[in-house]
Each structure stands twice: as structure tokens, then as C-alpha cells.
């Protein structure tokens with residue numbers, strides 16, 4: 001296929017960025033989207049130009065590193081991660097716009113790479129449990145109702161990619177935060193810190209400058225793991241419960 005990509009190029013966080021066009025005339029439909037960028041980068045390197053900076057690690061949809069905006073959609077036209085997107089989703093002659101996540105809370109580091117440290121700080125504010133060190137407890141010693149286990153697992157599939165923030169008109173990270181709170185709040189091991197977790201993580205979410213949730217739903221539509229909006233309802237219930245206890 002012949003493909004034209006228009007890529008956001010920005011040398012550093014304070015530099016002015018711009019879209020730059022590149023033509024590719026030998027794109028296989030079997031290439032992943034990132035392999036297409038690899039081929040372009042090899043060509044740029046050979047011709048002495050600066051290769052395009054983009055993030056990736058696992059390239060199998062589990063690490064959450066590879067998010068970019070493709071033709072205005074977080075992770076592109078399929079409901080999957082950018083690394084799991086293939087060029088067969090595009091047509092010969094297509095012009096594809098490629099941009100970094102657009103969010104003030106994810107500042108551009110270079111080209112398509114953004115700083116998602118705000119997510120790390122939300123996790124640090126409560127996305128963990130305290131457990132004694134030593135060998136792991138035998139799993140069946142702690143029974144978990146099947147329904148809770150299923151919902152906790154569903155929430156645990158959040159890979160922290162940030163597509164929910166990039167897609168949200170409010171720039172909210174509520175879906176990410178709610179996934180972490182739901183995951184731990186439904187398990188027995190997560191009960192001891194349940195109140196402090198939701199208070200701390202929501203406070204950090206707001207302190208980072210993420211917007212509030214107004215139930216638009218773009219987040220869940222863009223989420224490659226299908227994290228449902230019901231996790232945000234759980235977050236709200238936990239938050240109101242924790243606030244009520246604080247006032248009691």
C-alpha cells in the first residue's frame with residue numbers, strides 16, 4: 001500500500017511542534033502500526049534525519065506504553081492498543097494523522113512521547129495494599145465471591161495507557177482511577193485501606209489537574225480493555241462512604 005503519514009514532530013517539551021508529512025510506498029497490510037513507524041524510522045535514520053520518537057515496550061497489548069492519537073482517535077480505529085493495530089485497518093492511498101495524547105496533564109516530551117507520571121502519582125496515593133512480607137498465602141485460604149472476583153479481574157485489566165484521558169472532553173482520568181479502586185476494593189486484601197485509598201487517589205487525581213467526570217462515556221469507548229463506566233459508579237460510592245465516615 002501507498003500511505004501518507006502526517007506526524008507530530010516536536011524536538012523537546014518547550015519547542016514548537018508541527019505536523020510533518022512522510023510518504024511510504026511499500027506498506028504491507030500485515031505490518032503492525034508500530035512496525036510501519038519502525039520502517040519509516042529506519043529510512044529516516046539512513047537519510048540522516050531524526051527518527052520519530054514514540055513509546056512502546058511489550059508490543060502485545062499489556063504494558064500500556066504505546067498510546068498515540070491516530071486520525072483523531074486514541075489508539076486508532078479499532079478497539080485495541082496501538083501496538084495491536086495492523087495496517088490492514090487502513091486502505092491504499094490513505095492519509096493518516098499521528099499525534100501524541102492531547103492532554104495538559106500529559107505534557108509532550110518529544111514527538112509522540114508524553115509524560116504520564118501523573119498516573120504514577122495517583123497510584124502512589126493509594127493504589128496498593130499493605131501485606132506482611134514472607135511467602136504468599138495459599139490462594140484458597142481467602143475465599144472471594146465469584147462475582148467480586150470477576151469484576152475485580154475486569155478492572156485489573158486496565159493497563160494505564162491513558163487513552164481514557166486523551167478521549168475525554170474534560171481530560172478526566174476517572175476511568176483509570178476507578179479501575180484501580182474497583183480492582184482492590186472488591187478483594188478482601190484491599191479492605192483495610194479502602195477509605196484512605198479512594199480519598200487519596202481522588203485528591204491526587206484533582207491535584208494533577210485532570211478534569212471531572214460528567215458521564216460522557218468517551219473514556220470507555222476508547223479504552224482498549226473495555227473498562228466499564230460502572231467502575232466510576234463504584235468509585236463514587238466508595239468516595240461518598242469514606243467522606244461520610246470522616247464527618248461522623
Ligand code: SF4
Nearest residue numbers: 158159161162164223
Ligand atoms: S481505563 Fe482503559 S483507557 Fe484508561 S488507562 Fe486503563 S486501559 Fe487505558
Ligand code: FES
Nearest residue numbers: 059063064066083
Ligand atoms: S507496547 Fe505494550 S501495550 Fe502497546
